[in-house]
Amino acid sequence: MSANLDQLKVTAKIIRADILRSTTAAGSGHPSSSLSATEVVTALYFGGFMKHDAKNPRWPDRDRFILSKGHAAPVLYAALAESGYFPKADLLTLRKLGSPLEGHPNYKRLGGVEASTGSLGQGLSIGVGQALAARVDKKDFRVFVMTGDGELGEGQIWEAAATAGKYKLDNLVCIVDRNHFQQTGAAEDVLNMDPIDGKFAAFGWHTITINGNDMGEVVQAFQRAQEFKGQPTCIVSLTHKGQGILPLLEKLGDTNFHGKPLPEKYLEEALALVK
């Protein structure tokens, strides 16, 4: 289970490059929201924290990852491709007619997608249901859900948080991608949800706060979550939106860069930054 940090860091670079290439090829999408989540998704899929099988995506005993902030689909698709769920070349079909790599994850069309998301706020409830299913069936699979920090404005998140606390779902981990931005500005300005860890703790969760763009801290957090019993774990993952290409985003005068792909002419520069 001990994850090879250097190897994970190399994989994270591949994932970042895939996010950039696929969204630029699509001409739309949310690369900055995907880049902030890269270490967490990479550690989950390649750090030995999730048992899953690309050849048998709906294997009943698999661990599950729900991307509740579904607009960050490019990071999920990159991880699935790297895991062998589909050919890596398919990443360049992102958002194109006929491709199962839709703008937001589609459970029906793509193996490895555990919930159809894109309407923010719904993934944690689904994760609670999956974690309850494991309990009813006496199985030991685990469920990971990633939300945005802006997404925490949705009341349903807190309904789900309370339910997970009530049932002491220690097979459930919620990672909040705390990148401090949402669509129209800073998360603290739009609707301040601080303290995030305090809120989850109040609902009966075990909480861990980390630098979510530091692979070592991410790996450690997942190890701690795995060992912790009796409560669900919330990892508040402090990140930067657009992590990896921040100098370029600063140059472009937009460090949120929400919901836009890099124009083709900046792609090489961006790929060099994430190398």
Place this chain on the structure above:
Amino acid sequence: MAMAGGSSALQSKRPAGKATRDAFGRALEALGADYPNLVVVDADVSNSTRTEWFGKKYPDRFFNVGIAESNLVGVAAGLASSGKTALVSSFAAFIICNAYDQLRMSVAYPGLDVKVVGSHAGISIGEDGASQMGIEDVALACALPDFVVLVPADDTSAISLTQGMFKHIGPVYLRVGRPDVPRIYPEGTQLTIGKANVVRPGKDVTIIANGLMVGSALDAADTLAAEGIDARVVDMHTVKPLDRATLEAAARETGALVIAEEHLAHGGLGSVVAMAVAEIHPVPIRYVNVGDQFGESGTPEGLLEKYGLTADRVAQATRAAFRAKKA
């Protein structure tokens, strides 16, 4: 204004029966043994929706997530996507209106095997008033792709449709009501999802109804028979998928329709049937429903009379449809 001799849908000449929510609750409790994979989730109303009977018998397969309908539906989606058959229930108004996007995104879009039961549908809940009355639920449920939408007329059909919905793999909405309703079908009658029931033959005009309006339709047909109008009555318990064959036969053979339901005018059985008939074989249609308005507090009988959900009103509409056909 409950008075003897009234013609509200609850005062039908049919024999007395139980509430459809009670029949559903008993059927669910019994099905617990046949479906070990079934899990039921509640949002703090199980003693109203009657899922508590299942919950008492199978506490390990019953969860109460609190007054949180959005979460309720999401949790059911997670259970279903992990291989369980999940049933959720609340008042029709709350589970459909409060959790609509969750039904859309978390259940319908991935096509999960979630059974959604809305109780306290219609104005016949009475005194609690408009906030608790689901009278738009059928329209909204029909707008969810691939959802099957069921509206039982009495306790017998509620049992049969509850059993039937578990034989169907995929999302289903079952609408049940609060008051005891007259019995239409003898005990043990089996209905088939997607197959309408001709509960009375007739050649002059067809009354298409569901829910507690089926009893009123039968009473109206009795009245009309004495006037020489031979009305067919169809129980359209499955609103989606619609039984177009039975509908086509009714339109072609009787030439005029009345559509009666305990629902708003827009988007319910009336809209669904009219859309199909307009395409298959257009004939004159008249409607009996709640119209375009909210309900209010009152006795169930008083409300049904005030809002025109009576056998008399169905008879009146049927005469009008019959005359329109001859004109």
